[in-house]
Amino acid sequence: MKSKVEAVDLAPGSTAFGRRDFLGLAAMATVAATASSLPKVASAVSGASNQRDVLEVAIIGAGLAGLTAARDLQRAGCESFVVLEARDRVGGRTLNHDLGNGYFSEAGGQWIGPGQTAVADLARELGVGTFPTYWQGKSTMLAGDARAALDLGGVPGTDPKLQRELEEMARSVPSGAPWASPRAAELDALSVGDWLAKKNIAPENQIDWSASLRLTSGTSPTKLSLLYYLSMINSADCNYERLEGTSDGAQQARLSGGSQILSVRMADALGDKVRLSAPVLRIENWQNGPVAIHTPNGVIRARNVIVALSPPLCHQIAFDPPLPEKRREMQRRWPAYAPMRKTAHVYKKPFWRGKGLSGWIFQVQGPVLWAYDNSPEDLSFGVINAFVHNGLLPSEPKAAEAELTRIYAQALGDEALHPIGFHQHDWLKADKWTLTCVSPMPPGFLTRYGEALHPSVGRLIWSGTETADIWAGYMDGAVRSGHKAALQVLRAAAGRTA
Numbered sequence: 001m002k003s004k005v006e007a008v009d010l011a012p013g014s015t016a017f018g019r020r021d022f023l024g025l026a027a028m029a030t031v032a033a034t035a036s037s038l039p040k041v042a043s044a045v046s047g048a049s050n051q052r053d054v055l056e057v058a059i060i061g062a063g064l065a066g067l068t069a070a071r072d073l074q075r076a077g078c079e080s081f082v083v084l085e086a087r088d089r090v091g092g093r094t095l096n097h098d099l100g101n102g103y104f105s106e107a108g109g110q111w112i113g114p115g116q117t118a119v120a121d122l123a124r125e126l127g128v129g130t131f132p133t134y135w136q137g138k139s140t141m142l143a144g145d146a147r148a149a150l151d152l153g154g155v156p157g158t159d160p161k162l163q164r165e166l167e168e169m170a171r172s173v174p175s176g177a178p179w180a181s182p183r184a185a186e187l188d189a190l191s192v193g194d195w196l197a198k199k200n201i202a203p204e205n206q207i208d209w210s211a212s213l214r215l216t217s218g219t220s221p222t223k224l225s226l227l228y229y230l231s232m233i234n235s236a237d238c239n240y241e242r243l244e245g246t247s248d249g250a251q252q253a254r255l256s257g258g259s260q261i262l263s264v265r266m267a268d269a270l271g272d273k274v275r276l277s278a279p280v281l282r283i284e285n286w287q288n289g290p291v292a293i294h295t296p297n298g299v300i301r302a303r304n305v306i307v308a309l310s311p312p313l314c315h316q317i318a319f320d321p322p323l324p325e326k327r328r329e330m331q332r333r334w335p336a337y338a339p340m341r342k343t344a345h346v347y348k349k350p351f352w353r354g355k356g357l358s359g360w361i362f363q364v365q366g367p368v369l370w371a372y373d374n375s376p377e378d379l380s381f382g383v384i385n386a387f388v389h390n391g392l393l394p395s396e397p398k399a400a401e402a403e404l405t406r407i408y409a410q411a412l413g414d415e416a417l418h419p420i421g422f423h424q425h426d427w428l429k430a431d432k433w434t435l436t437c438v439s440p441m442p443p444g445f446l447t448r449y450g451e452a453l454h455p456s457v458g459r460l461i462w463s464g465t466e467t468a469d470i471w472a473g474y475m476d477g478a479v480r481s482g483h484k485a486a487l488q489v490l491r492a493a494a495g496r497t498a
Ligand SMILES: Cc1cc2nc3c(=O)[nH]c(=O)nc-3n(C[C@H](O)[C@H](O)[C@H](O)COP(=O)(O)OP(=O)(O)OC[C@H]3O[C@@H](n4cnc5c(N)ncnc54)[C@H](O)[C@@H]3O)c2cc1C
Pocket: 060, 061, 062, 063, 064, 065, 066, 084, 085, 086, 087, 090, 091, 092, 093, 094, 107, 108, 109, 110, 111, 112, 278, 279, 280, 281, 308, 309, 310, 313, 316, 317, 340, 342, 427, 433, 434, 436, 437, 438, 463, 464, 465, 466, 473, 474, 475, 476, 478
């Protein structure tokens, strides 16, 4: 079992000036360039709004990506936009479950970690604090009636030698465009399972690989493209533990007040520019504009559209004329339906901590994929959250609670028999406005369809976490994609007045 993060080797010929430094400088340069053209942009935008019913921008989706784009536009002086959101709430794949007295448990995205600077900056700007994820103590493994307690040190217990091999391969797989890797065809022909099968992995490590990959990608190693997984490791500075770990990885910290608070605060500041319960059903005249965006409440016209949705959600919208074939096929075939169901057991206290237990539970065969301590920062009560296998746990809440309570008692002791609250959220069953929590990318997809993911077509600018250059699939990627889309619109507006 590995517990320490090792230093990342620099590629031959590289200097201590890393990719992050470069991206930081590039971002500053872009912001400076944008700021210097702001008066022009603002006037171009006010000019557009003079045409009464034609807005400069319509943003579809009030998740982190869409709201970040809207916030950036407003900060740049653009007032001619709306955000159209299908649901009666903002936040998309982030959702706070209210535990009462101002406490929340996150039913969707929740953790942030090192290198996820975009979401961390946003939190700071919005006055949202962070606190460390609890992982200290022994984790419990359950296999039938057998129980073992192990110190994992906050990282998955996979083989360090194989982790280094993956990191080395990840260097040649750019996170934002894996299909551009010189080894793309070879790596996309394999699943992670194919690759692992050649490595003679000990059975106990196979369980660890399988659990951590399923949690990260929503699918099993045999169904996950090796190319895609390497692009995720690349996002994490080519550091496996930074992707998969808690102590110094992407699961390192939580947002005070629950992750949905980011979207709620952005939406509050945007006021009536955010229109809830306004699903976009049809988009016409997207080639040259003005684009007509149809919702059940009426038609909005705009020069540009930021589509801040995952590709399968884009596919639910009718486009007239139809989108270019490659884009259409990419949306249609994008791997969706990675079901994720999260549960929360509430206790009077996090009693397991006093027993030297982390609250982490892994079950070899059973409904619990991973249970973990999700208690509030001030420990006024204890919470065990779990990612569970759909199909192995009854969907009816009372029955699900009882089954998990029994398992937690086996893992943590009899105190677990008395929860004071239970909550679950099944993203597959909730509604049709998420479809996929993460992307369970199969071999062969990215090399075939990846190139259609980023380029705008006509007046449509694609955003949403899936389009991010780093940390795609994560909250950080969503925020980055929102910044990028807003810059595209501002540049287009500045170009018209130049
Ligand atoms: C269970 C779970 C656990 C996760 N864990 C983590 C984690 O720990 N850390 C992390 O960084 N990320 C995590 N994620 C992923 C993270 O939540 C997402 O990457 C991020 O929130 C995506 O933001 P987005 O704005 O790109 O998309 P979304 O949040 O999907 O936003 C899209 C919005 O568009 C709306 N919409 C859809 N169709 C239409 C339409 N036709 N018209 C108008 N509106 C529409 C939706 O209602 C939604 O509000 C997790 C996700 C889930 C579900």
